[in-house]
Amino acid sequence: MRQPKGFEDSLHPNLVCLLRKAIYGLRWAPRQWYTTFSSYLIQLGFQHSKSDPSLLTLRKGHTQIYLLVYVEDILITGNDESAISTFLDKLNATFSLKHLGTANHFLGIKIQQLPDKYFLSQHAYALSIIKQANLLNCNPTANPSCTKMPAAIPTDNKLGDPSLYRKLTGALQYLTITRPDIAYAVNNLSQHIHDPQPIHIYLLKRLIRYIKGSANLGLSITKSDLRLQTFSDADWASDPITRKSTTGYCxxxxxxxVSWAVKKQTTVSRSSTESEYRALAAATADTIWLKRLLHDFHNDHEQPIDLHSDNTSAIALANNPVFHARTKHIKIDHRFVRENISSNHIRLLPIKTVDQIADLLTKPLSTTRFRLLRDKLTISADLFVCGGLLEK
Structure with a gap:
């Protein structure tokens, strides 16, 4: 470690400081490592993605290499295996690397390569959460949320500790990477992480029971066209205390x-149209970001992106270029959405409420409708995980 400025030894200017603390114990270590590593990649011809700083791309002629870095874990892909092998040799000459071959696990996510698709799952991670909650022998349930709360909330001695509640809720947030079907339930639990009540502990246990019966679920990546389409929805005044609405889009x-989110809106909406319009603005921002990310992969999305909403009033408001007194308080969102419509970046389309996929991300649903929308989110079971006995 170089001598810090102001503390140089004039008698021994070429000496370095002995680092007594492990480099991973320093808060700025990951940033310094990223700066060193990315600087070397730029010398090799890589470029930073303008949309995602963890993505670096290399394009020389017909050769394309994409590198994704998360601290010290690196994922590399491209269309030229020999070029990737040459690049890894250069990288290994400067840094100490472990080549683990074709990706099958990355950051706790299991990657299975099937003949017609990739399958992403977190089966082992889900089981570790269930074990941490000491609910390995619990009875599974078919729905992570409940539309009607029980009259008497049963006490639970296993999950009654608030620190365990916070630990499990934090772990469940990472599980939503491949499980958007639990995103709403986890978001609801996270809002009460500072002071969990018996009702929240009851909902946490119900969610873990659902994960127990669906630990083998995951996301499929299939080969199809590169056309983006977004579904946006909002549940108006869903919070009974603050009366703030919930935004959901995928x-x-x-x-x-490829993308989904569940968020509680920061301000109170005065009507369902206003809450839906704020959800449209959030979905538009995420969709435009994905469009720019596609550009980094040299796939320009020329046609407008279809943005589906089941609120005709919000669609009419977005297509109306005239500002009214009732929309002054959402003027920024109005201009943002309207500008992207006039620029042909997005195209608002009405959709029936029964076909609104994002409905699963905004509110608790009945089990029948929950399963229907879960299938539409392309969440399926891992065929290589045994779920029961096979009959002849």
Whole structure:
């Protein structure tokens, strides 16, 4: 470690400091490592993605290499295996690397390569959460949420500790990477992480029971067209205390789900149209970001992106260039959505409420409708995980 400025030894200017603390114990270590590593990649011809700083791309002639870095874990892909092998040799000459071959696990996510698709799952991680909650022998349930709360909330001695509640809720947030079907339930639990009540502990246990019966579920990545389409929805005044609405949206690239979000809106909406319009603005921002990310992969999305909403009033408001007194408080969102419509970046389309896929991300649903929308989110079971006995 170089001598810090102001503390140089004039008698020994070429000496370095002995680092007594492990480099991973320093808060700025990951940033320094990223700066060093990315600087070397730029010398080799890579370029930073303008949309995602963890993505670096290399394009020379017909050769394309894409590198995704998360601290010290690296994922590399491209269309030229010999060029990738040459690049890894250069990389290994400067840094100490472990070549683990074709990706099958990355950041706790299991990647299975099937003949017609990839399958992403977190089966082992889900089981570790169930084990941490000491609910390995619990009875599974078919729905992570409940539309009607029980009159008497049963006490639970296993999950009654608030620190365990926070630990499990934090772990469940990472599970939503491949499980958008639990995103709403996890978002609801996270809002009460500072002071969990018996009702929240009851909902947490119900969610873990659902994961127990669906630990083998995951997301499929299938080969299809590269056309983006987004579904946006909002549940008006869903929070009984603050009366803030819940925003939910999901985006598909062809037939593959690539992005989704569940958020409680920061301000109180005065009408369902206003809450839906704020959800449209959030979905538009995420969709435009995905469009720019596609550009980094040299796939320009020329046609407008279809943005589906089941609120005709919000669609009419977005297509109306005239500002009214009732929309002054959402003027920024109005201009943002309207500008992207006039620029042909997005195209608002009405959709029936029964076909609104994002409905699963905004509110608790009945089990029948929940399963229907879960299938539409392309969440399926891992065929290589045994779920029961096979009959002849």
């Amino acid at each position: 985006t598909f690239l062809g037939s593959t789900l």
